[in-house]
């Protein structure tokens with residue numbers, strides 16, 4: 001059963017359309033992430049679900065409860081939506097202890113003293129902060145403060161958890177740990193969660209499903225694997241992971257394969273066709289992820305696939321592997337390999353099954 005439904009939700013600020021006709025069905029217990037470049041409408045969408053921002057058009061419903069119906073002039077205020085929210089700034093009250101911070105939303109809901117104490121203890125246990133109830137925010141690390149903010153959002157058992165870049169204030173190592181911990185907590189609590197981030201790794205690793213937004217519109221909704229392996233368009237492909245794009249033209253179509261001539265390389269590629277609307281003569285973009293390019297060490301037998309000889313432009317050692325910048329005409333391709341390959345030329349195989357084809361404008 002779909003739990004949260006956004007239907008044709010639009011938000012305009014004068015001539016600016018921040019969110020354009022967004023539709024989602026988010027299932028009960030799902031971890032659903034809104035991702036996309038800066039300004040694409042993630043926070044505006046989240047704030048409309050939260051009731052902090054009024055949609056210009058559309059409906060928002062949680063289970064049987066209608067939050068918003070612009071046609072009827074209905075807009076339930078945020079305090080009656082019973083949502084948990086954590087934003088980038090944790091907004092803990094500095095003059096209150098951890099327990100007092102957690103007590104605030106419970107007092108607002110008129111929960112009695114004994115039940116309050118029980119729930120605060122339970123919430124602190126959920127976030128792994130037992131024994132910290134008497135501390136003040138300035139006596140906690142950034143990661144601990146972030147856990148208190150989450151505990152405060154969970155303590156009154158909201159129906160939805162809304163998180164807007166909650167990990168972005170943590171340093172890289174702490175963020176990795178917080179990510180794993182957050183995912184586990186969400187599973188344990190089983191709460192429907194909507195998460196906003198511009199960090200594709202966070203989106204891929206945390207989510208059951210991801211919506212990629214682009215200029216206020218939903219470019220694609222899918223599981224992390226669908227978004228990564230079958231991006232709907234070059235914009236999604238470019239945003240998630242590191243993708244190389246090569247312009248070309250379809251020469252012929254036969255046996256489920258497109259024969260594509262690249263602008264910058266001799267010899268055609270034979271690429272499996274997913275788009276039934278492709279036609280011979282059409283301009284296309286061939287997309288291939290950096291990790292799918294296979295670099296051939298000098299003298300080693302070449303694996304199957306179309307082989308290109310590229311110019312070594314740059315190489316960086318990043319621990320487990322080397323990252324390469326390789327020139328093909330005036331284009332730069334990104335590739336990676338555990339091998340430390342010499343220049344000036346590097347042989348590269350493009351496995352046809354790893355190439356995606358998009359119609360070019």
Ligand SMILES: Nc1ncnc2c1ncn2[C@@H]1O[C@H](COP(=O)(O)OP(=O)(O)OP(=O)(O)O)[C@@H](O)[C@H]1O
Nearest residue numbers: 013016017018037038039040041042043044045198
């Ligand atoms: N109050 C406002 N008045 C006018 N335009 C606004 C207002 N709030 C947001 N916008 C515009 O709406 C668009 C979407 O903004 P939003 O904050 O939702 O983007 P975002 O995807 O969350 O970006 P970021 O990742 O940078 O936080 C942007 O173009 C922004 O400039």
